[in-house]
Amino acid sequence: MDENSKYKELLNREGIKSTRHRNAILELLEESEFPQTAEQLFITLREKTASIDLSTVYRTLDTFASKNLVIKSNRVDDGKALYELNHNEHKHHILCVGCHKLISIEDCPIGELKQTLKNKIDFDITGHKLEIYGYCHDCKKYKLPPGNHDNL
């Protein structure tokens, strides 16, 4: 195999084979600023590289997720699965419900809660998912939709 093997060592380290598709998917994820759906990745892959089947995309992403190479989450509005490279940095996204812009933030408020729960009910937190939404600077001008948004 040629120098599609950019991630050969990484993949072998995880005990899986280095293939054209796996390299392409990792490369694409590395270029992506935000979590992508399988289909978004699939379409891009078809455009820029070779033929690939959607099922291969799913299987590859699931494999990567099981190795903790990628993080799988769910889109807030439609629940569709999202995949992003695991940079092992702790970050979250906030979604503007006005313009649907995603903004990355490095703040995470779980730290204290971790200790609190440990003390209160002897629960060991190993992970969490946090999605925040609201209105960005540019979208403040729009009125809030009716209803209590603060109970989620």
Next chain:
Amino acid sequence: MDENSKYKELLNREGIKSTRHRNAILELLEESEFPQTAEQLFITLREKTASIDLSTVYRTLDTFASKNLVIKSNRVDDGKALYELNHNEHKHHILCVGCHKLISIEDCPIGELKQTLKNKIDFDITGHKLEIYGYCHDCKKYKLPPGNHDNL
């Protein structure tokens, strides 16, 4: 209609009709300690009350969600939709990945973050979803699965 109309006023206040199914679903949600899937509700409804169609359950729950009577979320492991009554109290659940037990907590760490983001990037948070998982007291004995769980 007889005294299935327990929630008539509430429903009329929201501008929708009081029906047998809507009352039954609200009643069932009120009895439920934790968020339920549409199918769980559907099955219980069939057992304890009359015949109802699954599509009616979905439509009813969506209607309730749009009125902010119920909160729709997604299960952590399979992404399936969950529905719970909106008690307008701010709470979260933590999931034990050992025994799959759900525990309600009233702690929420978003408050400070709200102000932080307001100051830093002029973003107004209107809501958030937080799912926490880990190991409960009883499940500590089980080993943690390999991999970094702390990057979600």
Next chain:
DNA sequence: ATGCAAATGCAAGGCAGTTGCATTTGGCGA
């Protein structure tokens, strides 16, 4: 080069949720 397990393509299938349409029902006004 050879062999074999792993990866992939292809097509069918599974399942949560949605939708169109005919029928029923709640609530209101006569």
Next chain:
DNA sequence: TCGCCAAATGCAACTGCCTTGCATTTGCAT
């Protein structure tokens, strides 16, 4: 109380996301 009509429901087909079974191809160790 009756009749009306929009709203709600049942039913069945359908969509879309994702999975799976199986035949073929490919990575890679020997």
